[in-house]
Amino acid sequence: MSTIEDTHLLKPITDVQLEPRKTLMPIGGYEAMPLLPIEIAVETLVDIIPDIQRKTYIAKLCAQDHTSTDSLTIDESTSIILFTMEWNPESLYSALNRGLRSEDRRALKIWFPYLKLFLTTVYKLSGIARHVWRGVTLDLNKDYMKNQTYIWCGFSSTTQSLDVLESEEYLGRAGTRTLFNIDYMNAKPIRNHSFYQSEDELILLSAFQFQVTGKLDSADGLHIIELKEDADLLRDYVAYARTFVGPQLTEASGKLLVSSYVEMRKVGSGKGQVSAYPRQLESLIRLSEAHAKIRLSDKVEELDVEEAKRL
Missing domain, CATH: 3.90.176.10 (Toxin ADP-ribosyltransferase; Chain A, domain 1)
Structure with missing residues (x-):
């Protein structure tokens, strides 16, 4: 067998x-x-x-x-x-x-x-x-x-x-x-x-x-x-994604973005370090949305946020 x-x-x-x-x-x-x-x-x-x-x-x-x-x-x-x-x-x-x-x-x-x-x-x-x-x-x-x-x-x-x-x-x-x-x-x-x-x-x-x-x-x-x-x-493919795909944050991905930003601020709050600014949170959101678009997904999910963090 x-x-x-x-x-x-x-x-x-x-x-x-x-x-x-x-x-x-x-x-x-x-x-x-x-x-x-x-x-x-x-x-x-x-x-x-x-x-x-x-x-x-x-x-x-x-x-x-x-x-x-x-x-x-x-x-x-x-x-x-x-x-x-x-x-x-x-x-x-x-x-x-x-x-x-x-x-x-x-x-x-x-x-x-x-x-x-x-x-x-x-x-x-x-x-x-x-x-x-x-x-x-x-x-x-x-x-x-x-x-x-x-x-x-x-x-x-x-x-x-x-x-x-x-x-x-x-x-x-x-x-x-x-x-x-x-x-x-x-x-x-x-x-x-x-x-x-x-x-x-x-x-x-x-x-x-x-x-x-x-x-x-x-x-x-x-x-x-x-x-x-x-x-x-x-x-x-990229042109289609830019034109027709507008992914929205899910509740889970939104929470992950917030917690990630909090961690960024903690890491950058030491003496001699530059703390994270709201613009960095905006960049993280945009990168997450871009990754979701690449997947032709109408939702920004946690995997998109994780990929954005790596970038």
């Missing part, structure tokens, strides 16, 4: 061939969901992932040791651990990406409670600019034309190590292979909250839009395709 332990490979790195060849409607509506405990957030998934509650229990046990990094709660860390776990016949990651790649966008509603918790958690993690890799043991060279723009609808698991992909556990060094070298500005490192911490995994968010900037074919069946995040899309 298959267990989590004997299906530990990062299959998401090598599932790129499952991406649809057409643009799908963006998902929307999960933002309005309340943040729920992880056990409740997965209840709507029982019909499609029968073992989800037992796997959630295992993931939460693992999360006890992971919350010291990135200031995540146990439930938040659990949402990532659950995302990284692999099991047969279908893990949460595989089922989620299958839904994200489906034309039936209504079927995604059962995912909203989990997506709310998972994406809230992922947005807390500091994104990093990196060249990352993913690949598949197929020839996808003709599917990606130079200077053309494409979208990957699902979440993409990647690695910074080419050696990982070229190991025999993944693609190997012989036979037909396609490697994607991806220049991404906001890769999310999840190693600290992964079920398999030996793997240096970074994820690309769903609906990742990119341009093919280069292609290289070798004689041994290897195809390398270079991708770069679409800067025009990012500019359009």
Whole structure:
């Protein structure tokens, strides 16, 4: 019988061939969901992932040791651990990406409670600019034309190590292979909250839009395709957020802003130090609102304030 332990490979790195060849409607509506405990957030998934509650229990046990990094709660860390776990016949990651790649966008509603918790958690993690890799043991060279723009609808698991992909556990060094070298500005490192911490995994968010900037074919069946995040899309995204998104402070985020400002004044009240001024509180509020806009959220939540404090 298959267990989590004997299906530990990062299959998401090598599932790129499952991406649809057409643009799908963006998902929307999960933002309005309340943040729920992880056990409740997965209840709507029982019909499609029968073992989800037992796997959630295992993931939460693992999360006890992971919350010291990135200031995540146990439930938040659990949402990532659950995302990284692999099991047969279908893990949460595989089922989620299958839904994200489906034309039936209504079927995604059962995912909203989990997506709310998972994406809230992922947005807390500091994104990093990196060249990352993913690949598949197929020839996808003709599917990606130079200077053309494409979208990957699902979440993409990647690695910074080419050696990982070229190991025999993944693609190997012989036979037909396609490697994607991806220049991404906001890769999310999840190693600290992964079920398999030996793997240096970074994820690309769903609906990742990119341009093919280069292609290289070798004689041994290897195809390398270079991708770069679409800067025009990012500019359009920011313009949309500025124009149409006006997030409001929630009661919880308002209290956190006040307490943060009080702490700033305490830190700056010593002899020879400059105390915090109201203008600094205003800056903290504006940064919090800006972070909420980036998430296209109509509410400034505590995670936005925490990110503003880090800035």
